[in-house]
Amino acid sequence: MGTPNVKPDRPKAMLSDGPDWTFSLLTQYEDEIDRVAKIYKLDTYPNQIEIITAEQMMDAYASIGMPINYSHWSFGKKFISTEQGYRRGQMGLAYEIVINSEPCISYLMEENTITMQALVIAHACYGHNSFFKGNYLFQTWTDASSIIDYLVFAKKFVSDCEEKHGVDEVEKIMDSCHALMNYGVDRYKRPSKISMVEEQARLADRAEYLQSQVNDLWRTLPQSNTVPEIKEVRFPSEPQENILYFIEKKAPLLEPWQRELVRIVRKISQYFYPQKQTQVMNEGWACFWHYHILNHLYDEGKVTDSFIMEFLHSHTAVVAQPDYNSPYYSGINPYALGFAMFMDIKRMCTDPTPEDYQEMPDIAGKDWLETVHFAMQNFKDESFISQFLSPKLIRDFKFFAINDDMKQDFIEISAIHNEQGYRLIREKLSAQYNLSNLEPNIQVYNVDVRGDRSLTLRYIPQNGIPLAKSQHQVMKHLHRLWGFDVKLEQKNEDGSLTTLARCPSGIG
Amino acid sequence: MAHFIDRRLNSKGKSTVNRQRFLRRYKNQIKRSIADAVGQRSVTDVDSGESISIPTRDVSEPVFHTGKGGKREQVHPGNDQFAPGDRVERPLGGEGGGGTGDGDASDSGEGQDEFSFQISKDEYLDLLFEDLALPNLRKTQQKQMIQYETFRSGYQTDGVPSNLDIVRSLKGSVARRIALTSGKKREVKRLKMEIQAFLDDPHEHPIEIAALEKRIAELEGKIKRVPFIDSFDLRFKNYDKRAIPTSKAVMFCLMDVSGSMDQATKDIAKRFYILLYLFLTRNYKDVEVVYIRHHTQAKEVDEQEFFYSQETGGTIVSSALKLMLEIVQNRYDAGEWNVYAAQASDGDNWADDSPSCRQILTDKILPLTRYYSYIEITQRQHQSLWREYETIASNCDNFAMKHIQSAEDIFPTFRELFKSQHTTADGA
Numbered sequence: 030m031g032t033p034n035v036k037p038d039r040p041k042a043m044l045s046d047g048p049d050w051t052f053s054l055l056t057q058y059e060d061e062i063d064r065v066a067k068i069y070k071l072d073t074y075p076n077q078i079e080i081i082t083a084e085q086m087m088d089a090y091a092s093i094g095m096p097i098n099y100s101h102w103s104f105g106k107k108f109i110s111t112e113q114g115y116r117r118g119q120m121g122l123a124y125e126i127v128i129n130s131e132p133c134i135s136y137l138m139e140e141n142t143i144t145m146q147a148l149v150i151a152h153a154c155y156g157h158n159s160f161f162k163g164n165y166l167f168q169t170w171t172d173a174s175s176i177i178d179y180l181v182f183a184k185k186f187v188s189d190c191e192e193k194h195g196v197d198e199v200e201k202i203m204d205s206c207h208a209l210m211n212y213g214v215d216r217y218k219r220p221s222k223i224s225m226v227e228e229q230a231r232l233a234d235r236a237e238y239l240q241s242q243v244n245d246l247w248r249t250l251p252q253s254n255t256v257p258e259i260k261e262v263r264f265p266s267e268p269q270e271n272i273l274y275f276i277e278k279k280a281p282l283l284e285p286w287q288r289e290l291v292r293i294v295r296k297i298s299q300y301f302y303p304q305k306q307t308q309v310m311n312e313g314w315a316c317f318w319h320y321h322i323l324n325h326l327y328d329e330g331k332v333t334d335s336f337i338m339e340f341l342h343s344h345t346a347v348v349a350q351p352d353y354n355s356p357y358y359s360g361i362n363p364y365a366l367g368f369a370m371f372m373d374i375k376r377m378c379t380d381p382t383p384e385d386y387q388e389m390p391d392i393a394g395k396d397w398l399e400t401v402h403f404a405m406q407n408f409k410d411e412s413f414i415s416q417f418l419s420p421k422l423i424r425d426f427k428f429f430a431i432n433d434d435m436k437q438d439f440i441e442i443s444a445i446h447n448e449q450g451y452r453l454i455r456e457k458l459s460a461q462y463n464l465s466n467l468e469p470n471i472q473v474y475n476v477d478v479r480g481d482r483s484l485t486l487r488y489i490p491q492n493g494i495p496l497a498k499s500q501h502q503v504m505k506h507l508h509r510l511w512g513f514d515v516k517l518e519q520k521n522e523d524g525s526l527t528t529l530a531r532c533p534s535g536i537g
Numbered sequence: 538m539a540h541f542i543d544r545r546l547n548s549k550g551k552s553t554v555n556r557q558r559f560l561r562r563y564k565n566q567i568k569r570s571i572a573d574a575v576g577q578r579s580v581t582d583v584d585s586g587e588s589i590s591i592p593t594r595d596v597s598e599p600v601f602h603t604g605k606g607g608k609r610e611q612v613h614p615g616n617d618q619f620a621p622g623d624r625v626e627r628p629l630g631g632e633g634g635g636g637t638g639d640g641d642a643s644d645s646g647e648g649q650d651e652f653s654f655q656i657s658k659d660e661y662l663d664l665l666f667e668d669l670a671l672p673n674l675r676k677t678q679q680k681q682m683i684q685y686e687t688f689r690s691g692y693q694t695d696g697v698p699s700n701l702d703i704v705r706s707l708k709g710s711v712a713r714r715i716a717l718t719s720g721k722k723r724e725v726k727r728l729k730m731e732i733q734a735f736l737d738d739p740h741e742h743p744i745e746i747a748a749l750e751k752r753i754a755e756l757e758g759k760i761k762r763v764p765f766i767d768s769f770d771l772r773f774k775n776y777d778k779r780a781i782p783t784s785k786a787v788m789f790c791l792m793d794v795s796g797s798m799d800q801a802t803k804d805i806a807k808r809f810y811i812l813l814y815l816f817l818t819r820n821y822k823d824v825e826v827v828y829i830r831h832h833t834q835a836k837e838v839d840e841q842e843f844f845y846s847q848e849t850g851g852t853i854v855s856s857a858l859k860l861m862l863e864i865v866q867n868r869y870d871a872g873e874w875n876v877y878a879a880q881a882s883d884g885d886n887w888a889d890d891s892p893s894c895r896q897i898l899t900d901k902i903l904p905l906t907r908y909y910s911y912i913e914i915t916q917r918q919h920q921s922l923w924r925e926y927e928t929i930a931s932n933c934d935n936f937a938m939k940h941i942q943s944a945e946d947i948f949p950t951f952r953e954l955f956k957s958q959h960t961t962a963d964g965a
Contacts, residue, residue, distance in 0.1 A: 052541055052543070055541060056539075056541065059539045059541075063539070075539070075540070076539035076540065077539070077540045077542065078539050078540065078541050078542070079541075079542045079543075079544045080541070080542070080543050080544060080545055081544045081545060081547075082545050085544060085545070085547070085551070087552070088550075088551035088552045089551075091551075091552045091555060092551070092552070092555070100554045100555055100558060101555060101558065102555065102558035102559040102561070102562045103555075103559075103598055104552065104555040104558075105552060105554075105555030105556040105557070105558050105559030105560075106559050106596055106652075107555075108552040108555060108556055109556060109559060109654045110652070110654070112654075113653070113654050113655070132540070136544075139545055150539075154539060196558075196561075200558075200562070204598075207598055208598065208599050208600055209600075209601075210600070211600055211601070212601070350614055350615075351615075352614060352615025352617070353613035353614060353615045353616075354615065354617070355615070358615075361612070361613075361614060426614040426615070427614060427615050427616040427617070428612050428613070428614055428616065429612070429613060429616035429619050430610060430611065430612045430613075431610070431611050431612075431613065432608070432609075432610055433608070433609045433610070433611065433627070434607075434608045434609075435605065435606045435607055435608070436608075438626075438627065439624040439625060439626060439627065440624070440625050440626075440627050441622070441623070441624050442619040442620065442621055442622065442623040442624075442625070443610065443621065444621055445616050445619055445620060445621055446616060447621075449621070450621065454612055457610050457611075457612050458612040460610070461610075461611065461612060468601070468602075469601050469602065469603050471601055490607065491607075492607050492608035492609065492610075493606065493607035493608055494603045494604075494606060494607030494608070494609065495603070495604050495605075495606045495607060496601060496602075496603060496604055497601075497602050497603060497604035497605075498604065499597075499599040499600065499601070499602060500599075500601060502597075502599030503599045503600060503601050506599070
């Protein structure tokens with residue numbers, strides 16, 4: 030594999046390199062790419078490839094990439110700012126958007142040349158698609174076959190509610206849910222699968238049941254006159270990480286339809302959760318395969334020199350990693366890291382060095398195709414990096430770790446790409462992709478069931494990093510959903526508690 | 538294996554609803570922004586939309602995220618100079634600092650102070666004139682039914698040759714010929730077959746054949762006599778007239794340009810005219826604007842001269858009214874045009890002239906106009922003109938007057954003049 034030195038004879042069956050594309054040409058390319066993908070055992074959902082215009086791409090951006098979604102002003106805001114940016118030339122649009130659904134829907138922009146279309150088909154329709162189908166996170170947490178149906182249901186439900194209760198009422202709830210969207214995710218528990226038919230059938234039952242549960246929780250009539258001394262009882266008995274779930278089930282004053290809205294936001298948040306955790310892997314995997322598939326076609330003499338040159342030009346731009354002191358630097362490029370890691374895994378299999386045998390004994394010299402598939406299927410960014418980041422790659426990227434303590438007025442370099450630093454850098458880079466390190470750890474801690482029904486959230490800071498000011502706004506949203514007082518407290522390192530925010534009557 | 542779908546022809550406006558939701562949510566901020574922008578436009582510039590800016594904090598979507606402070610560990614690529622244990626100064630607000638916060642927060646958080654975007658012309662006007670209505674519109678509509686439009690409506694059997702519809706007529710001709718001849722043609726065919734039968738017969742049948750041939754000749758004669766085209770076939774295009782509401786309006790801008798009117802006062806007047814013009818274009822397809830300025834004499838001028846040329850001298854308002862009346866009578870037939878007038882003045886007038894202004898207005902001009910608004914831009918006491926006009930206002934419902942002291946009053950005053958209750962009260 031790889032670009033060959035000897036140019037084989039070009040057979041007659043060479044595909045046209047455009048630059049303009051036609052549907053028949055697209056089909057020819059797709060057939061070839063499909064054939065090659067099968068050679069490399071890429072298992073995909075069926076592909077549905079849609080050609081769209083730039084404007085439609087902006088539409089798709091606005092509705093978080095989904096082909097259908099409920100209406101909300103924030104999507105309008107997103108659309109307006111995308112449109113502004115695009116018009117002023119501040120930003121280009123993505124070449125494609127791909128949706129984790131079955132069939133797997135990919136959007137191709139009509140502006141692309143045939144080379145770009147082929148690249149995108151290989152990248153999205155075979156790379157991302159096989160990742161969606163193969164990776165364990167997606168398999169466990171999302172249900173590709175039902176997401177579109179669920180969104181149809183959600184859209185209809187939201188618009189029905191708007192008709193019934195007014196746009197403003199619905200918007201208020203949705204705003205509040207969006208503010209807590211990142212806390213609508215079960216990180217450890219596997220969610221039940223969603224399906225539109227069941228959803229609708231269960232809707233009425235659930236509404237009634239929930240309401241009765243809630244009433245029970247807040248029953249104020251004393252059971253008997255002999256109330257025993259009440260111990261300090263916490264409710265919930267364990268802290269809850271899924272704040273939206275807690276609200277959906279336990280918020281005392283929500284109407285059934287409002288609970289359903291909370292549920293919709295929660296479900297969609299859950300759907301996107303795996304994507305957040307596998308960005309490096311997902312993009313790396315897709316880049317790895319568009320690179321291999323198109324090079325394979327070139328080696329077979331199916332595509333022209335100018336095709337492969339144009340492809341390599343785009344490819345290198347996508348997987349470039351600017352250095353920390355470059356004006357273009359904005360963090361680690363997930364495409365670059367992911368692609369380099371998969372390429373490195375392949376290298377360790379096909380061309381292992383003594384160092385690889387020592388550091389990565391499990392994969393050095395093994396079958397590369399099996400190894401990359403194994404890596405794709407069983408990891409997320411965090412574990413992928415801690416498992417597969419080789420010393421060679423750390424050297425190639427010249428990684429270095431810094432320790433930035435706001436109490437000091439300097440930054441300390443804690444490790445670099447040398448013998449002593451490999452392990453440390455691998456650890457730190459892996460932690461950098463651990464979502465629970467990125468999002469503040471805030472959990473539902475207590476409800477004052479016997480008193481004023483106030484809800485307490487607890488923030489447990491890591492490394493003394495405080496919450497940003499937006500917390501006060503978010504608490505207002507939480508208050509709207511909960512209906513009674515809400516409080517946010519911080520557990521300090523010495524075990525003491527500080528009240529950060531309270532709503533109503535927020536404390537600065 | 539893959540399935541290609543061409544979505545390019547699908548409707549684009551998938552996000553229109555969301556966009557409108559956004560505009561709806563921020564209506565108040567947007568309106569404020571629009572009101573500020575009104576003054577910077579030319580009177581007849583209505584084709585462009587408007588650029589709107591809203592403070593970012595108003596449109597932000599808050600989420601929990603981490604702030605500055607604490608201890609952070611980060612990995613960066615491209616080490617070119619560091620060794621473990623090196624200490625470097627913290628870059629100001631740069632990558633090394635506290636900016637690890639996730640994308641969401643920093644994207645919409647502090648980046649820009651203003652969230653700015655464009656709204657289209659229609660959205661602009663909708664917001665600008667929300668819940669305003671043209672006074673007396675209902676009355677106007679009834680009076681408007683005077684213009685006619687000719688339109689095609691079916692066919693008729695009579696008409697002038699130029700309206701002849703050839704295709705339609707020939708279709709009729711074909712149909713008629715088929716109807717009149719097909720029975721006979723069938724008969725001829727049958728007779729011919731009979732003749733053939735006689736001819737094929739081994740016996741001779743001269744008499745029968747002769748009879749049959751005679752019959753055929755008769756029939757063919759009849760067929761021939763059916764004319765190719767008959768007056769019965771002719772179809773003429775029919776035209777009908779229907780009354781259409783006229784959608785033409787003319788707006789008279791009358792302004793005092795005597796020495797007492799300074800540029801600031803004129804600017805206030807100009808903004809008022811802009812609003813009126815924009816508002817009229819919402820209701821009428823064509824709006825013409827006539828600018829009349831006056832001191833002791835009135836003159837019709839173009840926009841530039843109207844607003845910016847300096848004049849001195851006394852003030853006789855009735856001169857402008859007379860000129861306006863003349864122009865209306867000569868050029869704008871009241872049956873066809875909706876006449877609106879807006880007069881701006883600082884209230885100065887030659888005292889003896891004010892009663893005659895009232896006379897001209899009530900007797901001649903007001904019956905011809907849909908709406909006449911007078912704004913007085915002054916910080917001083919009202920003078921004779923205001924008092925005379927006040928008596929008109931109490932008698933005529935298509936006359937309105939307002940007092941403006943400074944630029945801030947313009948938009949509120951305009952809204953007050955055209956508030957939609959006004960219509961229901963007066964116009965219904």
